[in-house]
Amino acid sequence: MAKESRGGEYYDTIVKFDGITGQPSVVYTSPDDYSMLIQLVPHPDGTIFATTTENGWVDTVIGIDPSTGTQKFSVPVPRPSDAGECGGNMIIAGDGYAYLTFGWTSDPDLAPSYTTSGYCASTVQARPM
Amino acid sequence: MIPINDWVGNFTEICGMSPNIFTNADTGTLVYWNPDTQQPSSSMAITTGLSASLINAPGLEPVLQAQDGSFIGVGGDSTQSLMGAFDTSGNVRWTVAGDYYPQIATADGGVIAIEGGAGVMTFDQNGNATGQMGSLPTYSWLGYQYQGDPLTKVRANPIDFGLSFAAFFDQAGPPANKAAVKLVQSKMFLPAEINTTAQVNTDFYNLIRKNIASTQIALDLLVKDKATEFAFNTALDTTNMVVNYIGHGLVFVGQPGASGLCFAPSSKTCLVPKTLYPGDLAGATEVDLQDGTKYVILENGFAPKAKIVIVAACEIDANFIGQWHLKPGQALIVPVYSNPGEAAEIDLTKAAYEVQSMLLTLAQGLTVNAALAVGNQSAVSLNAAHRWQVIGSGNVTIR
Numbered sequence: 001m002a003k004e005s006r007g008g009e010y011y012d013t014i015v016k017f018d019g020i021t022g023q024p025s026v027v028y029t030s031p032d033d034y035s036m037l038i039q040l041v042p043h044p045d046g047t048i049f050a051t052t053t054e055n056g057w058v059d060t061v062i063g064i065d066p067s068t069g070t071q072k073f074s075v076p077v078p079r080p081s082d083a084g085e086c087g088g089n090m091i092i093a094g095d096g097y098a099y100l101t102f103g104w105t106s107d108p109d110l111a112p113s114y115t116t117s118g119y120c121a122s123t124v125q126a127r128p129m
Numbered sequence: 130m131i132p133i134n135d136w137v138g139n140f141t142e143i144c145g146m147s148p149n150i151f152t153n154a155d156t157g158t159l160v161y162w163n164p165d166t167q168q169p170s171s172s173m174a175i176t177t178g179l180s181a182s183l184i185n186a187p188g189l190e191p192v193l194q195a196q197d198g199s200f201i202g203v204g205g206d207s208t209q210s211l212m213g214a215f216d217t218s219g220n221v222r223w224t225v226a227g228d229y230y231p232q233i234a235t236a237d238g239g240v241i242a243i244e245g246g247a248g249v250m251t252f253d254q255n256g257n258a259t260g261q262m263g264s265l266p267t268y269s270w271l272g273y274q275y276q277g278d279p280l281t282k283v284r285a286n287p288i289d290f291g292l293s294f295a296a297f298f299d300q301a302g303p304p305a306n307k308a309a310v311k312l313v314q315s316k317m318f319l320p321a322e323i324n325t326t327a328q329v330n331t332d333f334y335n336l337i338r339k340n341i342a343s344t345q346i347a348l349d350l351l352v353k354d355k356a357t358e359f360a361f362n363t364a365l366d367t368t369n370m371v372v373n374y375i376g377h378g379l380v381f382v383g384q385p386g387a388s389g390l391c392f393a394p395s396s397k398t399c400l401v402p403k404t405l406y407p408g409d410l411a412g413a414t415e416v417d418l419q420d421g422t423k424y425v426i427l428e429n430g431f432a433p434k435a436k437i438v439i440v441a442a443c444e445i446d447a448n449f450i451g452q453w454h455l456k457p458g459q460a461l462i463v464p465v466y467s468n469p470g471e472a473a474e475i476d477l478t479k480a481a482y483e484v485q486s487m488l489l490t491l492a493q494g495l496t497v498n499a500a501l502a503v504g505n506q507s508a509v510s511l512n513a514a515h516r517w518q519v520i521g522s523g524n525v526t527i528r
Contacts, residue, residue, distance in 0.1 A: 041308055093152040093155075095152075095155045103148055
């Protein structure tokens, strides 16, 4: 399984490869022109978890059925609308949940010298369906 | 959302903490980040459900999780690198200085680590170096070993890996894809096909491969000449393993009960516990017959490390069972025949399907006793003459 860029600008497609022949086949393509795939993690039940973004920050965690390519669920990453975000590392833990670390600051301009309140290293859980 | 902590700082400081995450068995996660100047003693948190608690910073980042729930990781500073273990409270159990990187958590609580990208060292549960390995290949789900470019299948030492959701790092073995999976292997030895009709055999192989996902139990079917005594002994020597033997017990003329287990037809090799061999061995450890049959004599019978062994064969009696030296936490599942001593026979086709039902039950994390009940239900529904019994610990699970 890998992500691919159809237009050559950003990753918008998930491709799977046959384990014996290596033949690629498209599993999923982002439904709009602005949503970019960041990280892909396969769940042991087969569901492909992916983080997506439209502006560089993780917006949603989506679940994709690998056999049909259909989106099973979409979970928005909660953060204040005016916050600057960082991080975004996802795993499927042993309890079967997907966890995503991320943090945000309340500094909307991301000014490095501006002292503000940060809220770092939070996680969001999404269940496979 | 699981809030971890609030800090005061600018964006660079906050985001420079680079939060990362690691599985904590099946209870939650270990979140860790670069130490910050405000709370230097805390750079980790354990999440359980929707809550998080900060723990002491052990100065190590997790790489593996051992079978007992402790983490094995790396740390250090500009003057030295460290490898070590810490518990879920952040207490350091041991550290060892050197450029080691953990690769595989082993069943004895130890770790296999590469040293400076070259050598491979083994350590016990206290961090004491116990040995060296020439190289460390990549292990597949089924335990086969691969190395090099182009990738080549090699024969290396089997690894007695730990039962953990993070027993392997990256290329050392499955899984290397950010999904925590507890690997349990099962070898199914079928030296004699279970049915004289080829399609019946094929149907069974296809069905069991389809029904049991590798993420539940990584099942390896070893049919006929692939069912070697070497592979059987290797499987018995692997702790987190379910070993299945479905075949014909070795029966000597004039001696009641099974006296051993026979393997690949081409090798004609049987494993025979010494006390069950009817002749005078005169100290021999092997007996070679004129027809090519070879009896490998087991001085002390079978002493498996494997948690669960299922033997589906004819003529298994108390003497044969007595040759299985089990420790607490291990189980042997064998048939009970309808007329012991008379027709102690088993239908291998029915037995194979019953073993499959037991494996499916074990894959769900249920106990050997639960698997036994399902196996016996299956035997009833298949109108089999035999039933199943457990020797050893019925409360064993593989999850």
